Amino acid sequence: MAAIERIEVRIVTASDSPSGVRGWVYVNVAGREFALDSSRDEWEPGTDVTYVLGDGANIYEPERNDPRDPQLDTDDLDRYPAYLRYAPPSDKPDETWRLERVIVTVTPGGARYDNPRLAGAPAIWLGRNSGQVVNLRRV
Template identity: 40%
Template structure:
């Protein structure tokens, strides 16, 4: 768990008419609020680009109370609670047009950043008005940094890593089934695929759900022999395949699913 030692809020007020405000503005983050005020009269004047620093190198009023170290906050709290900016709309110029906003926690190589991507850029549709009649709060989303739950964990001398690609063995999808010569299905997982008998030795298999990666077809092909083999221990003479007593030749095939291959035909035994 990493302590929050510094928060920087960069706030840009729009330059459109009546965009400035005298209302109090707060930043909500890590489970509490901080008042954004440097003590200047016009932190949120027209086209003002104000920077508020909380914690280390602070520049806000009441720094001891507006300090993420008092009481101590942790980066784990950044994703447990919403990050937002709020104005109270109680002064004589309550409405406020916000042009842009960025919040950085613990600036540096492991900083956390929050903003509203909808405010990126300039112009109509890229700013927001806040006031009592139409809402005083704008929530922000994480735009940089990673959550504590995603950080690698170190225990002693062992570094534990989290899977970021590929699938677990438990997630491997296996479809099983038997297809008769006429294209009919039987037995296991028959509802997971459809078979079209195109012509002799040619079948089209369509699966009910797509595969996440390139699939492999492992098949055992049987075809009828018309009593051509002779002898007390009949064998298929091609590639030494054993001919079963039922006069069917069995061969193990392993084919990529995106290729088509028909069973070999034995012309003579």
């Protein structure tokens, strides 16, 4: 049992993802969902971005997306599902995003979450007509 101080979320967008993707991306860890957004063009084809929540945060509104407020605990890591969710900006079916990889690391302890099916496999489409959630498992 330890207080979670930092969550790192590495997201790789496939090189064949559409340009100009808009929408919101969220990660759920230890029973709480966090918004991932920064000053970069995160969802452009071929981007590889690591978001930091908590200690050393590099996202917009870090105080609202902090695992220390309220304090999350490593005891909760296996009690709740871990996932990544894409929320398109509208109901248009062509507003999709192609995710190549997502890896989540929790500090302290170094717990790591991944979807091994994405490793070396074709990327997955996320959107209104293709599903919006990728579940992650502890590896």
